[in-house]
Amino acid sequence: MAEQPVDVEPGGQNVAGEAPVEEPEAVTDDTTVHDDDVELERTIGLVGGLAIGIGTMIGAGIFVFPGLAAANAGLAATLSFAIGGLIALLVALPTSELATAMPRSGGGYYFISRGMGTAYGAIVGLGLWLGLMFASAFYLVGLGHYASAVFAELGVALPFSPVIGIGLLFGAALTALSIGGTENTAKIQNVVVGVLLVVLTGFLSYGVLDAVGVFGGGTVPEQFFSRGYFPVLTTAALVFTSYLGFAQVATVAGEIKQPGRNLPLAMVGSVLIVTVFYVVTIFVATSAFGADRLGQFGETAMVEVARDFLGLPGAVAILGAGLLATFSSANASILSASRAVYALSRDALLPRKASEVNLRYGTPHVALVAAGGPILVLVATGQVELLAEVASFLHLIMYGLMCVALIVLRRRNPEWYSPSYQVPGYPVVPAIGALASFGLIAFMQPASIGIGIVVMLASYLWYRYYAGDVTLKGDI
Amino acid sequence: MTDRPSILVPIRVLEGESVPEGVPELLAHAHVVMLGYHVIPEQTAPGQAQMQFEDRATERLDEYETMFEAAGATVERRLVFTHDGQKTIDRMTAEHDCMAVLVPNATGAVEDVLVAVRGAVGIDRLARVVAGLFGETDASVTLYHIAEDEETDEDVGTLLEGMVNRLKDQGVDASRIETRIDRDREALDAITETADTFDTVVMGETDPSLATFVFGMPADQVADRFLGPVFVVQRDPTPNEDEE
Known part of the structure; x- marks a missing residue:
């Protein structure tokens, strides 16, 4: 069992006089x-890691975005998802290297605070926490749309739109x-x-066969870039939440x-798997209806696609899958947000x-409420696209900085930095990863960019006020 | 001192589990690997629990360590925060090369030890644990075997005799060793029932099967029903070390 020494010594104190918790002595396989x-x-193996990655991602890309993306970019939305997947892969590779060098709780926040210092760490860490809330809220609104579709399917006519109410209900229940x-x-x-993977594989296989004309259905050939080239990139920015x-x-x-082996496999593997599913889904969905009609169906477009192929049973299966997927995505995001709070508080950036930890249940109730409470406020806005973009914005900042942190660490090459997995194509891959991450932000709506910048500024000011003396940077 | 068998003593240190009465005396001749562990739900990062509970857990383990040492044992200790208690116990057993895991239940002074001898497999380790723990005490050792239909009395005799010889070689006075054989009984019930009149039980680990998956390991079931301390002798780890 290879022991990996950890030699980063954080120091300083925050306003409340709390110092960062000491770093561990070593990291082993177990x-x-x-x-x-x-x-x-x-205790989490490769399957568990993949389930976290895929479970968080698959809810959005397949069950919420197809209609919205097709409305924006036409058939070329397929390309938007491919671009998103490529950027995610360019970031996942450097992230894998950082994670095998520093397999500690907190993920991107940890890598950046140790590689680039407390200020960057604080912006990313607080941004990650808030970004995950935006993501959770986005999934919950998606869940609300699916639950409403269930009511519609049952023929229950409600005098109001239950989308936001259901989102709030599930948000509170999840917290x-x-x-x-336990x-x-x-x-x-x-x-x-x-x-989910089984249901989707079955459904998509049928859809692909149908699209190429095996079942005689055939499809209307459509111009690929029916909306032009620019929407492909703005759509890529929008759907990046799926990654x-x-x-x-x-x-x-x-x-x-076995972090040296399982972390890279879980991260790169989950990105590759969901990318394939997304691209095929959009292809199938757009070839079933054409982009215009698909766009009109909105968030639950996939239900109509399934109905078109397989009738009522298909629609019911996809409704059920959509509920499961958005629920599991929201759940995974809330738990991650609570982990982010823990990482920040361990380093004295939060109280x-x-x-x-709650004495009765053994769960971090303060962190969970700190995640769940604001999520409800965000769900109440009901702005699917805005929530998705702000979540993507805050994550893209972290992704870009992770790539930069990797380049910084490789160049300084401190003694404690010895990743067991090394990114291929250094320095080109991390450099392109960073540029692509920051570049994608430019294609977002101004409102999303504005909110994202406000969050970053607030995070920085919080750091200056609360933990200006805390040093987390590794000795480099 | 090299003959002291390593015994793993797992204690859920923050859930009110402590070292029960009589256990330090029971382990006076052992090398105690004391595992204080705390199982936390998946929503909680292990480090988070550590931040809050390490001091309290360490305090208690200090106390227990003193108790074991006062009784005469040598002690090694670990404090582990985990999502999966069984994985932690298995890992500790392997890492510290423990001969047996103790299910710590209270007991008085140990006068009678019941040793369940299942078959020839693992009999060496069983003998080493029994001899190491009780060789220098006055406790009487009863070797207990539940014969199956196809086993002849001769087979059983050879098996138990082999065990007796091993114990004698390792310094257990032959006059303290008794044997007892039962036939046509369900092993688990028989052990539990017989154990009633004894102070502690030493038994082997069984291979995991569907039944153990559904009902739990037999050793655990015995421990649940017997209510006294049970030593579960671990299989020799060398042959199938590289699982997973």
Whole structure:
């Protein structure tokens, strides 16, 4: 068992007089070792890691975006998803290297604070926490759309749109469940992801065969760039929310077994798998209806696609899958947000109280409420596209900075930096990853960019006020 | 001192589990690997629990360490925060090369030890644990075997005799060793029932099967029903070390 020494020494104090918790002594395949023979067990295997990545991502790209993306970019939305996947892959590779060098809780925040210093770390860490809330809220609104579609399917006519109400209900329920529930949620997550992949594979296989004319249906040939070239990039920026999940694997890097092997496989693997599913989904969906009609169906367009192919049973299957997928995405994001709060509070960037563990349930109730509360406010806005873009914005900043952090660390080459996985094509891959991440932001709506910048500024000011003296940067 | 068998003593240190009465004396001749562990739900990062609970857990482990040492044992300790208690116990057993895991239940002074001898497999380790723990005490050791239909009395005799010889070689006085054989009984019930009149049980680990998956390991079931301390002798780890 290879022991990897950890040699980063944080220092300083925040306003409340709390200092960052000491770093562990070593990292092994099975544990993180602290002094005095205290160990933290690693319990998540490769399957668990993949389930976190895929489970977080697949809800959005397949069940919420197809209609919206087709309305914006036409058939070329397929290309938008491919571009998103390529950028995600360009970031996932450097992230894998950083994660194997520093397999600790907190993911991107941890890498950037250790590689580039507290200020960048604070912006990314607080941004990650808020970004995950925007992402959760986005998934919950998507869930609301699917639940409303269920009502519509049952013929229950409601005098008002239940989308936001249902989103709020599930948001509150999820937070409460996370605090009070101690059942094995990871196992459930694995099963949910497995079921989703099976349902989707069946559905998409049928769809592809149908699209190429095997069942005689055939499709109307359509111009690929029916909306022009520019919307392809703005759509890529919009749907990038579908690729935020792989970094959530890094958030629990401290709990992954054999991190040197499993982290890169889980992150790169989940990006590749969902990219294939997304591209095929959009292709099938747009060839079934054409972009215009698909766009009119909005968030639950996939239900109509399934109905077109397989009738009512198809629609019911996709409705069920959509509910499951958006629910599991929201759940995974809330849990990741709570991990982010823990990482920040461990490093004295948030009050220590924020990561306090509930004595009765053993769960971090303060962190979960800190994630769940604001999510409800965000859900109440009901702005699917805005929520998605702000979430993407805050993540893209982190992705870009992770690539920069990798280049910084490689150039300074400090003694403690010894990743077991090395990114191929250095320095080109991380450099393009950084440029592409920052570049994609330019194609977002001005409102999303504005909110994102305000969040970053607020994060920086919080750091200056609360933890200006805390140093987290590794010795480089 | 090299003959002290390493015994893993897992304690859920923050859930009110402590070292029960009589256990330090029971382990006076052992090398105790004391595992204080705390199982946390998946919503919680292990480090988060560590931040809050490490001091309290360490305090208790200090106390327990003193108890074991006062009784005469040598002690090694670990504190682990985990999502999966069983994985932690298995890993500790392998890493510290523990001969047996103790299910710590309270007991009085140990006068009678029941040793369940299942078959020839693993009998060496069983003998080493029994001899190491009780060789220098006055406790009487009863070797217990539940014969299956196809086993002849001769087979059973050879098996138990082999065990007796091993114990004698390792310094257990032959006059303290008894044997007892039962036939046509369900092993688990038989062990639990017989154990009633004994102070502690030493038994082997069984291979995981569907039944153990559904009902739990037999050793755990025995421990649940017997209510006294049970030593579960671990299989020799060398042959199938590279699982997963």
